[in-house]
Amino acid sequence: xxxxxxxxxxxxxxxxxxxxxxxxxxxxxxxxxxxxxxxxxxxxxxxxxxxxxxxxxxxxxxxxxxxxxxxxxxxxxxxxxxxxxxxxxxxxxxxxxxxxxxxxxxxxxxxxxxxxxxxxxxxxxxxxxxxxxxxxxxxxxxxxxxxxxxxxxxxxxxxxxxxxxxxxxxxxxxxxxxxxxxxxxxxxxxxxxxxxxxxxxxxxxxxxxxxxxxxxxxxxxxxxxxxxxxxx
Numbered sequence: 001x002x003x004x005x006x007x008x009x010x011x012x013x014x015x016x017x018x019x020x021x022x023x024x025x026x027x028x029x030x031x032x033x034x035x036x037x038x039x040x041x042x043x044x045x046x047x048x049x050x051x052x053x054x055x056x057x058x059x060x061x062x063x064x065x066x067x068x069x070x071x072x073x074x075x076x077x078x079x080x081x082x083x084x085x086x087x088x089x090x091x092x093x094x095x096x097x098x099x100x101x102x103x104x105x106x107x108x109x110x111x112x113x114x115x116x117x118x119x120x121x122x123x124x125x126x127x128x129x130x131x132x133x134x135x136x137x138x139x140x141x142x143x144x145x146x147x148x149x150x151x152x153x154x155x156x157x158x159x160x161x162x163x164x165x166x167x168x169x170x171x172x173x174x175x176x177x178x179x180x181x182x183x184x185x186x187x188x189x190x191x192x193x194x195x196x197x198x199x200x201x202x203x204x205x206x207x208x209x210x211x212x213x214x215x216x217x218x219x220x221x222x223x224x225x226x227x228x229x230x231x232x
Contacts, residue, residue, distance in 0.1 A: 004191070004231055006165030007113060008157070009143075010175030011123035011130065014221075016137055017101045019199040022064065025091050029068050032084050037075045046071045051203065058150050060126035065092035096129055100136040103197075105222040110142045112225045118144045120164050122173070124152055124180065152180040154187040161190060174224065177204035186212050191231070195221060 012018035026046065030039040037045075049067040057063030068088045072080040113119060121143045123130050130148045134140050145164040149156055161171035172191035175181025182192035183206060194208065194217045209215045218227060 002167075002170045004117065004170055004172060004228060006118045006120060006161060006171040007228070008120045008122045008160065008171065008173040008185070008190075009110075010173075010177065010181045011121060011133065012125065013176045013197040013200065014103070014174065014181070014195055015106050015121075015139065016103060016133065019197065019201055021095050021098055022201070023199060025064075025095055028091055029072075029088065032087055033072060033075060033080075036080075042071070042075065045075055047202065049074070054203075058126070059124050061092055061095045061129055062126050064095075065089065068092070096132075100133050102137060102139075103221070105220055107139065109221040109224055110139060113228065114142050117228070118165055120145045120147065120160060122147045122149065122152065122156075122160060124149050152184055154184040157185045157190060158188045161188075172228070174221075176200055178206040178208060179204050182206075182215065183209060186214050190214065191216065193218060193224065193227065195219075195224075 009015060026043060029046070030042045033042050046067060049071045050064065053063055053067050053070070057066055065088065069085060072084060072088060110119060119142055121134065125148070127148050134146065140146070145160075147160050157173060158168055161168045165171045168188040168190045172193060173181050173185035174193040174195060176195050176197040177200065178194055182194050186192040186209060191214045192209070192212070194215070196217070196219070208217070216227060218224060
């Protein structure tokens with residue numbers, strides 16, 4: 001078995017909190033439209049808009065803001081007041097300025113692993129926002145490479161692991177999204193390690209590849225050094 005040399009890490013909800021702030025903003029959005037439509041229907045319309053707009057706006061807060069504005073216009077038949085639009089934009093700006101909160105054991109785990117492996121940050125979303133969060137996290141100097149991509153596909157991992165590492169079979173991808181972090185990495189022959197988060201966007205859900213020999217699941221990043229050692 002090829003020796004593991006390179007580990008890729010997802011950022012949002014793997015290294016720091018992210019979805020929590022989207023949920024809080026969505027609750028605020030529901031309150032803004034409470035006079036027009038039930039909260040659960042607001043969420044359904046918003047999710048539909050997000051799915052529809054991923055190909056236009058990509059992943060991240062700015063696309064989320066635009067989908068909220070579009071949803072507000074749609075569910076009110078164009079009668080949404082300018083004051084509500086203003087509050088939606090304000091909520092988005094607050095998300096873009098929110099401090100970064102690291103998840104438990106992140107820094108200690110990266111410090112242990114960087115002694116023996118090349119560490120690569122592989123995250124998708126808005127370039128400016130991801131750069132901001134990485135800078136505020138204080139983790140930047142722990143990575144041998146940083147890739148902010150529009151989407152995560154098998155081709156993405158093939159390119160990154162061949163550029164920074166020794167190829168896909170000597171690489172591992174770690175993250176909270178089965179759809180984006182685990183499945184496409186396994187597809188190109190890498191290890192895929194699933195670290196579930198309490199809040200994961202429904203669009204990132206997928207079935208666990210239980211029968212894949214290179215699939216692993218851990219409950220916390222603290223377990224990752226032990227897992228990598230067992231693969232040697």
